[in-house]
Amino acid sequence: MKIVIAGAGAMGSRFAIMLKRGGNDVTLIDGWPAHIEAIREHGLRANLNGEEIAVPFSIYSQNEIPTTVQADLILVFTKAMQLDQMMQTIKPMIGEQTKVLCLLNGIGHEDTIEKYVSTDKIFLGNTIWTADLIGPGNVRLFGDGSVELQNIEPGKEEDARQLAAVLADAGLNASYSENIRYSIYRKACVNGTLNGLCSILNVNIAQFGQTSTARAMVQTIVEEFAAVATHESVELDVSEVVHHIEETYDPEGIGMHYPSMYQDLINNHRKTEIDYINGAISRKGRKYQVPTPYCDFLTQMIHAKEDILAAE
Numbered sequence: 001m002k003i004v005i006a007g008a009g010a011m012g013s014r015f016a017i018m019l020k021r022g023g024n025d026v027t028l029i030d031g032w033p034a035h036i037e038a039i040r041e042h043g044l045r046a047n048l049n050g051e052e053i054a055v056p057f058s059i060y061s062q063n064e065i066p067t068t069v070q071a072d073l074i075l076v077f078t079k080a081m082q083l084d085q086m087m088q089t090i091k092p093m094i095g096e097q098t099k100v101l102c103l104l105n106g107i108g109h110e111d112t113i114e115k116y117v118s119t120d121k122i123f124l125g126n127t128i129w130t131a132d133l134i135g136p137g138n139v140r141l142f143g144d145g146s147v148e149l150q151n152i153e154p155g156k157e158e159d160a161r162q163l164a165a166v167l168a169d170a171g172l173n174a175s176y177s178e179n180i181r182y183s184i185y186r187k188a189c190v191n192g193t194l195n196g197l198c199s200i201l202n203v204n205i206a207q208f209g210q211t212s213t214a215r216a217m218v219q220t221i222v223e224e225f226a227a228v229a230t231h232e233s234v235e236l237d238v239s240e241v242v243h244h245i246e247e248t249y250d251p252e253g254i255g256m257h258y259p260s261m262y263q264d265l266i267n268n269h270r271k272t273e274i275d276y277i278n279g280a281i282s283r284k285g286r287k288y289q290v291p292t293p294y295c296d297f298l299t300q301m302i303h304a305k306e307d308i309l310a311a312e
Contacts, residue, residue, distance in 0.1 A: 001166055004029060004071040004093055006086050008059065010131035010260065011103070012077035013044055013139045015172065017055050022170025027069060028059040029090060031082070036061050038137025045138045062089040070095040073163065076102045076113070079264075080276035083109060087116040101149060101163060103127050105191050105260070106276030107184065107284075110152055120156055123163060125149035126183040129172070130257050133268075143254055146173040150180035182236075185229045189241050192225055192277050193218045194248065195261035196298045200305065202266065204258045209249025217294070218245050221278075224292045228281050231288040264311075265302070271311045274302040 001024045005012045008028040020026040028044075030036055036059050038045075043054035060066060062085070071093050078086045083104065094100075100117050102109050103125045113122050129145030147167055151160040160176055167174035177183055197217060198208050208214055219242055226236040249255050264270040278295040285292035305311075 001025070002070075002072045003027070004069070004074045004090065005077060006074055006090055007077035007079070007082070008035065008039070008044075009077060009079075010133040010139055010263065011127070011129065012075070013046065013133070014129055014131040014141050015075055015077070015103075016057060017044060017046055017048070017053075017141070018172055019167070019170045020055060020057070022166075024166070024170065026057060027071075028057050029062060029065070029086070030059065031062045031086075032136070033061065034136040038135075042137055047134075047140045047142075049142050062086065065089055065092050067092045069093055071098050073166070074098060074100045076100060076104060076109075078104070079271075080104050080106045080109065080273045081271065083112050084115075087113060091116060097121075099123060099159065099163065101125050103147070104276075105188070105195075105273055107188055107280045108276075119153045120151075122152050123149050123156075123160055124152055124180050124184065126177075126180060126187050127172075128187070130254055132258070133263055143257075144173070146175070148175055148177035148180060148183050150177045181232075182234050185225065185234045185236060186241055186244070188277060188280075189222050189225045189236070190245055190248070191259070191261075192281065192295065192298075193221050193245055195259040195272075196274060196278060196302050198259050199262045199265050199272070200298075200301050204256055204262075205248050206251045206255030209246065209255065214249075215242075215246075218242055221294050221298070224285070224290075224295050225281055227290045228284045228288060228292065231284070231290070261302070265305060265309065269309045269311050271306055272302055274299050278302075 004027050005016045006029045008030040039059045043056040045054045101123045127147045132140040164174040164176045261272045279299040281295040
């Protein structure tokens with residue numbers, strides 16, 4: 001399958017490497033010049049569960065999209081605030097049969113994609129794979145993960161199952177979901193707690209879990225997510241979600257991992273996706289008249305940290 005990865009950061013790089021190793025024709029699109037140049041010169045370098053590898057890819061900047069390449073599948077891995085610009089940029093690669101799978105963190109991204117692709121070609125997904133961007137053209141990939149995905153338009157279930165099979169054949173442990181919006185909200189709770197709190201506290205997941213206030217903060221934030229989700233016909237089990245988050249603290253699992261927001265903000269001084277995670281809950285809370293004080297405050301704190309670090 002001819003696959004385009006739109007956004008070749010840490011997670012986009014993981015999927016690119018695994019999909020290419022699975023026999024697919026994979027092209028990368030990214031907006032970071034140093035990253036693009038490093039991949040062109042050395043291949044995409046990765047520590048894959050302790051194995052040092054370098055995988056060659058065709059990679060293009062968003063300013064040089066080839067008009068001759070049309071994708072069977074586009075996997076969207078941009079930052080949420082960059083999604084609209086990326087979709088506008090890659091329009092020449094979108095044909096009548098091109099499918100778009102969105103695996104971004106956060107909520108509501110299909111509203112943006114619908115401006116460029118008909119809904120019968122849009123698929124939403126959720127992944128718990130992890131990846132670290134070490135530097136330009138260099139990532140660290142460790143541990144196991146999975147992918148769930150679903151069509152957003154009824155009647156396209158078989159297409160979704162076929163996409164899941166392509167990802168599964170590449171070792172990505174993908175499956176069809178009957179309720180992807182539940183899974184997206186559940187993962188948003190993980191990101192809405194660990195991403196912002198680890199970034200503010202300057203810790204990895206295991207270190208956060210060892211703090212005396214971790215349970216209280218996680219519980220309150222998840223309750224805010226759940227209260228908003230109810231207004232969108234998504235019923236979250238707060239106790240189960242809190243337990244799910246606490247399982248990530250294990251240093252033998254992903255506990256030593258620094259969340260993507262930490263990598264962006266603390267390591268690379270890049271602006272974050274906070275407005276599409278906790279900030280989204282704040283906006284929806286105002287819409288539904290649901291108080292969300294923890295999400296409000298955490299969003300403000302991350303923006304303050306962005307200002308302090310002159311994030312771009």
